[in-house]
Amino acid sequence: MEGNPTAPAPDAGRRTVVSWLLGGGVAASLVSFFYPVARFLVPPQVAEVSVNEVDAGKVQDLKPNSGKIVKFGNKPVLLVRVNDTEWKAFSAVCTHLNCTVQYQESRREIWCACHNGTYDLEGRVVSGPPPKPLEEMAVKIRGDEVVISKRV
Amino acid sequence: MRATVILFLLWIAVWILPGSAAAPDSCVTCHAAVDDAAKGPAALIKNDIHIAHGLSCADCHGGDPTSDDPDVAMNKKKGFKGKPARTAIPKFCATCHSSPDYMRKYAPRERVDQFELYQTSVHGKRLAAGDTAVATCIDCHSVHDIRAVKDTAAPVYPLRVSETCAHCHSDAQKMAPYKIPTNQFAEYKTSVHWEGLTKRGDLSAPTCASCHGNHGAKPPEVESVSAVCGTCHVLFEQLYEKSVHNAVFSGAGGGGGCVVCHSNHAVHDPSTAMLAGPKSVCTGCHEAGSAPAGTATQMAGWLDGLDAALKKSETVLASAEKSGMEVSEAQVHLIDGRENMVKARLALHSMKPLEVEKPVEAGMAIARSTQKAGEFALHEKDTRRMGLAVSVLLIGIVILAIRLLLQRMESTT
Amino acid sequence: MSAAEIKTKTFEWFDERLGLRIARDMLDHKVVPLHPGTAWYYFGGITLFLFGVQMFTGLLLLLYYRPTVAEAFDSVRFIVTRVEFGWLIRSIHSWSANLLILFAFVHMFSVMFTHAYHRPRELTWLSGIALLGLMLCFGFSGYLLPWNQISYFATKVGTDVAGTTPFVGPMLARLLRGGEDVGAATLTRFFAFHVMILPLFTCGLIGMHLLLVQKTGMSTPKHLPAHDLSHMKFFPNFFLRELMVWYGVLALLGSLAAIFPWELGEKADPFASAPAGIRPEWYFLAQFYTLKLIPSHVWIFEGELLGLAGFGALALVWVALPFWSTHKPDGSGNARLATGVGVFLVCYLVVFTLLGYFK
Numbered sequence: 001m002e003g004n005p006t007a008p009a010p011d012a013g014r015r016t017v018v019s020w021l022l023g024g025g026v027a028a029s030l031v032s033f034f035y036p037v038a039r040f041l042v043p044p045q046v047a048e049v050s051v052n053e054v055d056a057g058k059v060q061d062l063k064p065n066s067g068k069i070v071k072f073g074n075k076p077v078l079l080v081r082v083n084d085t086e087w088k089a090f091s092a093v094c095t096h097l098n099c100t101v102q103y104q105e106s107r108r109e110i111w112c113a114c115h116n117g118t119y120d121l122e123g124r125v126v127s128g129p130p131p132k133p134l135e136e137m138a139v140k141i142r143g144d145e146v147v148i149s150k151r152v
Numbered sequence: 153m154r155a156t157v158i159l160f161l162l163w164i165a166v167w168i169l170p171g172s173a174a175a176p177d178s179c180v181t182c183h184a185a186v187d188d189a190a191k192g193p194a195a196l197i198k199n200d201i202h203i204a205h206g207l208s209c210a211d212c213h214g215g216d217p218t219s220d221d222p223d224v225a226m227n228k229k230k231g232f233k234g235k236p237a238r239t240a241i242p243k244f245c246a247t248c249h250s251s252p253d254y255m256r257k258y259a260p261r262e263r264v265d266q267f268e269l270y271q272t273s274v275h276g277k278r279l280a281a282g283d284t285a286v287a288t289c290i291d292c293h294s295v296h297d298i299r300a301v302k303d304t305a306a307p308v309y310p311l312r313v314s315e316t317c318a319h320c321h322s323d324a325q326k327m328a329p330y331k332i333p334t335n336q337f338a339e340y341k342t343s344v345h346w347e348g349l350t351k352r353g354d355l356s357a358p359t360c361a362s363c364h365g366n367h368g369a370k371p372p373e374v375e376s377v378s379a380v381c382g383t384c385h386v387l388f389e390q391l392y393e394k395s396v397h398n399a400v401f402s403g404a405g406g407g408g409g410c411v412v413c414h415s416n417h418a419v420h421d422p423s424t425a426m427l428a429g430p431k432s433v434c435t436g437c438h439e440a441g442s443a444p445a446g447t448a449t450q451m452a453g454w455l456d457g458l459d460a461a462l463k464k465s466e467t468v469l470a471s472a473e474k475s476g477m478e479v480s481e482a483q484v485h486l487i488d489g490r491e492n493m494v495k496a497r498l499a500l501h502s503m504k505p506l507e508v509e510k511p512v513e514a515g516m517a518i519a520r521s522t523q524k525a526g527e528f529a530l531h532e533k534d535t536r537r538m539g540l541a542v543s544v545l546l547i548g549i550v551i552l553a554i555r556l557l558l559q560r561m562e563s564t565t
Numbered sequence: 566m567s568a569a570e571i572k573t574k575t576f577e578w579f580d581e582r583l584g585l586r587i588a589r590d591m592l593d594h595k596v597v598p599l600h601p602g603t604a605w606y607y608f609g610g611i612t613l614f615l616f617g618v619q620m621f622t623g624l625l626l627l628l629y630y631r632p633t634v635a636e637a638f639d640s641v642r643f644i645v646t647r648v649e650f651g652w653l654i655r656s657i658h659s660w661s662a663n664l665l666i667l668f669a670f671v672h673m674f675s676v677m678f679t680h681a682y683h684r685p686r687e688l689t690w691l692s693g694i695a696l697l698g699l700m701l702c703f704g705f706s707g708y709l710l711p712w713n714q715i716s717y718f719a720t721k722v723g724t725d726v727a728g729t730t731p732f733v734g735p736m737l738a739r740l741l742r743g744g745e746d747v748g749a750a751t752l753t754r755f756f757a758f759h760v761m762i763l764p765l766f767t768c769g770l771i772g773m774h775l776l777l778v779q780k781t782g783m784s785t786p787k788h789l790p791a792h793d794l795s796h797m798k799f800f801p802n803f804f805l806r807e808l809m810v811w812y813g814v815l816a817l818l819g820s821l822a823a824i825f826p827w828e829l830g831e832k833a834d835p836f837a838s839a840p841a842g843i844r845p846e847w848y849f850l851a852q853f854y855t856l857k858l859i860p861s862h863v864w865i866f867e868g869e870l871l872g873l874a875g876f877g878a879l880a881l882v883w884v885a886l887p888f889w890s891t892h893k894p895d896g897s898g899n900a901r902l903a904t905g906v907g908v909f910l911v912c913y914l915v916v917f918t919l920l921g922y923f924k
Contacts, residue, residue: 014560015560018553018556018557018560019557021549021552021553021556022550022553022554022556022557025546025549025550025552025553026550026553028546029543029546029547029549029550029812032539032546033543033815036649036650036653036654037625037650037654039649039650040648040649040650040651040653040654041625041628042649043648044647044648044649052635074481074484074485096354096356099491099494100491113386113387114494115384115385116383116384116385116386128356128384129354129356129357129384131356476652476825476826477826478642478645478646478652478829480642536652536653536823537823537824539823540819540823540824543816543819544816544819544820547812547813547815547816548816550808550809550812551809551812554806554808554809555809557805558802558805558806561801561802562802
């Protein structure tokens with residue numbers, strides 16, 4: 001630099017303040033930028049991105065000719081055990097006005113309590129106001145676990 | 153005289169003109185040529201379902217369609233029936249429509265009991281007694297341009313049924329001799345059923361025929377009102393039948409079940425205003441201050457409370473969503489809350505308060521948890537803005553520091 | 566050992582192996598001319614900085630994004646709702662993309678109006694135009710990746726328009742879409758473009774662009790004699806100023822991300838009808854609106870074809886600017902014409918973008 005040996009003390013003081021301000025500011029701002037990045041890199045607890053498959057309990061939990069509602073992501077799904085070996089699953093959202101359907105053991109049909117809509121065990125509309133059939137899902141038995149997944 | 157001349161000329165024309173279409177139907181040819189009222193049918197039949205199935209005028213009216221001579225074509229000996237008298241119309245149509253063997257040829261799944269039903273209806277009975285002002289087949293189905301029920305232009309297409317009934321039933325002059333009111337269509341148009349049909353396009357929503365029957369049209373008996381409503385509103389009927397109101401509202405003078413509170417034609421969206429307040433339907437029988445009136449007020453309070461809690465959640469979540477927070481899971485959970493509201497309103501019909509309390513409590517729990525989720529999201533948003541403010545502040549400090557540094561550096565050069 | 570000594574020793578260690586002193590000397594000698602238009606020098610750097618932000622945030626998003634039709638939307642939702650600060654990274658990436666294109670245009674027009682494209686800077690101009698094109702491709706391909714309704718249908722419309730190019734149109738559309746329709750193949754393809762193919766070309770071109778800028782030096786206004794101008798050292802003076810500007814841009818990005826977070830939208834449903842008022846992102850709006858205005862047939866030509874031909878012609882004129890625009894030191898030449906073309910282009914773009922946005 002110019003090398004002025006009689007540089008006044010306040011100037012040196014100001015120099016330090018500015019240096020500290022700059023250095024500290026840069027450091028702090030970089031932390032504020034890279035802290036979120038560091039947190040971002042750590043995978044969250046629930047690592048699954050979307051629901052493609054759901055555990056619906058054990059085989060023994062559901063008796064033949066009965067049904068239960070299972071949560072699939074944020075939609076309800078109706079799981080029906082038709083007999084000892086046959087299982088069926090459908091979207092439980094009625095295609096009329098979106099009420100949740102249920103399984104009727106006595107009639108072996110799927111029924112919607114809101115306006116008496118009825119579907120058969122293939123999801124097809126049997127009677128009542130629903131305009132479309134129920135979307136069918138796939139059921140797989142792995143050992144004694146029942147697994148529901150989207151139909152490909 | 154003129155008609156004969158025209159017909160003669162046409163007869164010549166038929167020989168001169170090169171091969172016309174297969175087996176010219178003389179009925180259509182002649183009637184299309186005249187200028188008076190007799191022309192009408194010939195123009196209308198192009199939209200008729202019978203003609204579309206290959207039938208002709210003669211198949212209903214008899215006569216000989218191959219002859220151009222009116223004396224031959226319209227000869228009684230050739231089976232010509234002409235225009236039937238009004239009292240004979242249903243039987244006329246029933247010649248084919250009540251014959252399973254005949255109908256099987258064209259529409260095997262079509263019903264063949266329409267005439268039988270008609271004879272049990274008010275219209276049928278009066279017609280049999282000689283009253284020609286009542287509805288016959290052609291008044292609802294039209295004549296000569298009869299369309300299938302599923303044809304949107306048919307007078308009996310679900311969207312148009314009530315309009316067709318209203319043709320007579322909203323006409324004060326026509327209804328005066330029978331002393332029947334004429335406000336049904338007007339009332340029906342204010343109902344949720346009409347709204348479902350026209351605004352939501354839900355063709356399963358009831359029209360006049362859904363409750364009154366179509367061919368056997370008659371108002372349902374007082375006892376059967378709840379069964380009729382119950383064809384769709386199953387659970388409501390089940391609960392109502394077991395409730396105290398069932399016994400009270402049945403029998404002559406009982407008022408007709410569901411109709412007592414919900415009206416027959418002007419069926420509106422139910423609300424807690426029906427339970428308590430100036431428009432309450434309960435106060436019709438229950439004195440203010442009585443125990444039942446108190447129960448009604450209590451249940452109304454629960455339902456209103458649940459509705460308010462759900463609305464509050466909805467507002468908070470909407471506000472969070474608007475400011476950019478992702479709250480779709482809570483919003484989906486809230487749908488369950490609304491379902492509980494539906495269940496609570498259903499449980500009302502048992503007239504047992506404890507049954508109503510259960511879904512209300514479940515709904516309130518959901519409202520509370522979604523409200524919390526919404527508030528958390530809004531709080532998160534504020535935290536983000538705080539974080540932003542801190543970062544911007546730090547950036548500002550750095551920029552300021554650089555400026556000072558530059559000032560210092562450049563003032564010495 | 567003092568801090569200064571450590572610094573010197575480290576530098577010498579690397580210099581011995583990499584020849585760093587060449588770079589240091591160049592940096593020491595680099596100067597920036599001072600004149601009324603000096604402020605425009607910042608815009609290239611801002612564009613570069615924003616591209617760096619895109620690379621960085623894009624890399625982070627890549628850790629969680631899944632490029633399949635079944636999972637794309639859900640993975641973006643996952644990033645925005647589940648991953649810590651995912652909302653921030655994603656919104657910065659989306660906002661920065663738009664700012665990047667905006668500043669690229671500003672940079673290009675500032676070069677145009679200061680006539681900095683003249684000899685010997687023709688290659689710099691050409692590489693810059695190519696880079697702008699690449700940025701638009703980045704924008705178009707990246708837009709599809711969240712796989713929501715708007716992006717799906719905007720891509721449909723965009724590839725449809727590309728398909729109307731004469732002769733090569735249908736093949737071009739097929740190449741872009743990876744098939745006959747916008748679908749899973751399109752997503753895979755666009756993902757490949759966006760994260761590998763385009764970055765490779767872009768980095769290469771940026772390298773070339775920067776090298777050329779270093780080689781030819783900073784251009785100065787034609788009416789001021791270059792030797793009369795005062796200068797500022799690039800390092801540290803101009804560099805510090807640039808740092809301020811870049812920090813300011815960062816503050817802007819953070820504010821936009823926090824206050825106007827980017828929407829998730831609804832998952833794409835190819836069987837639903839296109840959302841009402843579907844239109845491409847703003848940087849394609851001017852052309853989109855122009856094509857909408859042109860009647861379907863003009864004389865014997867198809868309207869759309871005419872529109873595309875018009876764009877092509879204008880683009881050609883623009884790209885070839887350094888070759889037909891002349892500037893003599895005595896002030897003659899067609900500099901006025903060139904400026905006129907520039908003004909026309911800016912006005913057309915601004916007006917038609919606004920029209921496209923509000924109509």
